[in-house]
Amino acid sequence: MFAPPLLHNNVLYLANGNTLRALSLQGESLWQHQLSSQTWSTPTIAGGLLLLQTEQGLQAFNLTGRLIWQHHSDDGPHLVNWGWGQGNYADPWNWYRSSVSVADGAAYYGSRAGTYAVRVSDGQQLWHQNTGTTHTQPAVAQGVVVVGSWNNRLYGLSAQHGHILWQFESPVPEGELGGWDGWLGFNLAPLIDGEHLYVGSRSTWFFKLSLKDGHEVWSTKHASSWIGSKALVHHEIVYYGLSDGLALVGQQTDSGNIEHLVLSPHLIFAAPVAVGEQLYFATLSGELFSYHPVSKEMKRQFQTQSSRAHYQTYVRQGGGPLYQPLDPQLTPHQASVKQVTDMLEDMDSIVSLSAANGILYLGLANGRLLAWRPDE
Template sequence: MKYSYLIAVLIILFGINNSIVFGQQQNGGTVSAFQNRVFKGDNYKPLGDLKWVFKTNGKIFSSPIVHDGIVYIGSEDGNLYAIHEKTGKIFWKFKTGGAVHSSPAIFNNMVYIGSFDGYYYAIDSKNGHLKWKFKTGGEKWFGEISFLGLKPVDQYMDDLWDFFLSSPVINPDKQNPSVFFGSSDGNVYALNANTGELKWKFETKGSIHCSPVLYKNTLYIGSWDANLYALDIETGKEHWKFETGTKIGFKGIESTVAIANDMVYFGARDPFLFALNAVTGKLVWKYDVAHSWIISSAVVDNGVVYVGTSDTFALLGLDAKSGKELFRFKANGYVYSSPAIVGDTVYFGDFTGNFFAVNTKSLGKEWNSFSTENRKLFASEILNNNFIDFSYAAKGADLSFYDINKTVMDRFYKLGSIVSSPFVANNTVYFGSADGNCYAIGLQSKK
């Protein structure tokens, strides 16, 4: 029975086929890739012309932010890049000792970022010089022996769908500013944002790769132990925790929460999107995404919760009060990129290297898209009728083996998969891709 169940899990995951949240916070001079990703604007603004492309030497899972004319983004090549917003030319780069899958935050002319080398860094935004660094207990991909029951059964395996490191969020208190983040060592950390001195840490029972969100003096963050935690931002004391499902293959929280009107929204692998009371942690509603992980982080705008799904390839729009599905837009592959919203337009990418602009007022019927150059080159070779199909991409190889699954993921990355989430500034949308590029695309105005 156990073997049959695990094979069923594999079929579900591979056969059918990333608030307040991801976004922008500019209160008190801070900007974060992980606060509410809703930007000012109106009407539908489809994608226009490509403005520039900046090439790094590694896959990009980090999400960009734009501040004072500079785009900041991390790369798997170990660098944090500062790029001129208008030209796409490099301003500076900062080298860490590991892949930078974390997304940056900015406060008081400092850029904060985490790296797989086990450090979180504060870097001078004007020149790229180190201000301080803080060593965690170590950063790593989540993994386990025989992940998802894959063979060989005695081998330790990295989770192939664990894309991110926790990204810092700032509490911009003038007298005592703090920076918060989670770690693969299972701890939530609170540091002095100016000095890097530890204020407190809170231990969970699993790696933490999603990012914290601050709301009314409470910090909300999920863990691979399948719990969402609400913590006091001054002391780290637990207010409450909410447990999600723990079945094999359907356990863990990767998405960052969205908060609106005293409600917390987040997805899990179990596989549901949850709506909780922000004060009590009590469940208000949950939405079943049909055996599809939610790694994308939700965004709430005008009473609608927008979130991407994995195996159903969908961007969903749900009523924020009831969880009722209002619309569904089908992409060409897994939607791990978290959406950004400008007026009536939602922007997001998919795992096939397509980036979409969808008119929310049309219930997903009006849209346009941009494809990475690699997608244009390799889609016919890798995709099945333009859609992700794990079995098709495996070319008959045995998907019960971990190495075969890794090979298939590498084939998908060849398309320029988009896991990075978009940032919108000055009528331009910015995002990263597994092809190593940061893209800047202009937006059209359409009445």
Template sequence: MRSLCWLFCLLFPLAVEAELLWEYQSGGPVTAPPLITNKGLFLAAGQAVHHLDKRGALLNRLPLDEDVRSTPVIHQGLLLVHGKGGLFAFSADGSQLWHHASQDGPLMVAGETWGWGEGVYADPWAWYRSGVAVKDNTAFYSDSGGTYAVELKTGKRLWHRDTGQTHTTPVVGDDAVFAASWNNSLYALSPANGEILWRFDADLPAGQFSGWAGWQGLNLTPTLNGKAIYLGSRGTYLYKLAASSGKEIWRVKHASTWIGSPAMVFDNTLYYGLSDGTALVGQALDSGNLTHLVQSPHLIFAPPVQVDGRIYFATLSGELFEYMPGTGQRRRLYQTRASADHYPRHVKAGGGPNYLPADPQLSPHQATVKQVQVMLREMDSILSLTTDGQQLYLGTATGRLLAIRI
């Protein structure tokens, strides 16, 4: 292995407080990073799109009548935003030009294997939603009804394909649109008509806990790099597939953990975060061999980013870390105020989430939802991360967008 940062990095982190340049309070959890342009930042959170300048000052606020939680897109002079009720297109002055109607909603799961009893319940961990991908004169997005192609000029539906409930953002390649679904399948669709070119079905863990419904689902937007597509699942696997055929090239299994974040490619290495595995992982692109394992104090859901050879990752414990692949050094750059106040309550002494006891006055599902919501709120968990090469932008569970100087 080229570099490993093991438990001593977790127990004795090099903490350097990075400079918080500014923060902006939105109206809802910042589950998706803002769109960064030369005209500022466009953040979709709560029930609005917030246009900020690079100093965090609000330039304009475009209100919507529904929740939005995906990164907006600007293409051919249109501002495209995917919300609960479909895809919206706005002009530069904020006027709505068209609306392609569809209906999104939470992931609903059978409660028995979660310990919630009989019935169908909303998954409290499934807070991300599909963004918009564009190519030429077409916009693509996904929701509870599947995957859609929409004409940019008019908002007319070009095609719809039932890919099951799909909360990942479509990835557009030269010859296919890739959509990863909660039904545990990755679809390669024809951009022209939505025809299924191929379908890859991910495996599920075997053994004692194989029947748990929580292993089901491709919940992460795939990563397309050259002729290969990289795909993480809740089912503990990370796959490399041939983009042209869906043929499996290699797979890596992580014991008893979801793949927590989408993957990022840098220096012939694939980087991504684990959920209960509490680590940032690096794998060689060609072989899948493990090259980096950087222990984390908590779950990683936001995709990592890199600037000048340094890897940045953030956790649900409200912490931001910098990792140097060449030396294996990891240091903490930032911690949210809420995290500093509640850290021992939600993080075990040796690392890992410390879930509070279930509230006996609530139903099992309600108690689980409360556990998750209290953790997110009291840690001000970092749900999204992006960069413009000079600053890092952190989106938190309490609706804050933070700008950190690198």
């Protein structure tokens, strides 16, 4: 389950594949609705409606799953060519899409055609801006909508009119690492905190920018590693996970100094969460860890059953992903997709993590949702 669930009035709303579901807090199904297209997004509730972005646009349901209105747009996977032959192909690591953000009666979301603003009450389009393929959830504050695009730019848009107020382009690796289009793209939802925003990208850089005009306050480069997860600000420290960097990073929000570098056995794509003074992060190896910033104690709290069964197959001794050989009977792209998919499914990889009312919700790559309560 690649997008976290939404908890509202003791009901969990979640979407996976072509199904929208409502669950009780005990995990019992209350209702489910078959969607006309795929979704990888978290539902949002506004104006008594349940809003969900799908590959055919933004859909609004009542709280029993009946479709009320739909705003049509076109979405699809991020296309790249990483040496797979002629043409572009679906990125095997692009699992997340834009969820919806709501402010002042407008719903904002991104798609393959850019960024949209839609009136919540009836689905009427308010504006559209071409921001390229935009798969990040918009961050909205102080009249500014911030989105990231696969064209390697971050945009600040007018919430009222959709005009581009500013744009920021990330540098990319050079030298022997340069020239690969896998370094391009703001694929992680920006996090607004006061007058600033925090965001990482595939370019190996993590940024603190001004919300007003997009100027860079500070930035940090991580060698040969995508920034894996969305950020979390907790007690003046901004935390985020790395992919190949195999770490949870914590930086002082004012200076950018790295205060915490918590080594991880595998890639981190799920955003870290805080419950009280404890931080939690999860890995594609199917493991959930706690980390206490004061004592700097890290502890594995949970491991999926499939992770225990396949750990030696997919995790290197000392940490890091152990990729299985590509299947020579498939095309290069098909083999790459199979290589990633097999790892995710065999490990029950944790691809989303969220917290509500002291409960952690773990979304697994096989579509399951687990609820886990930290020790009191």
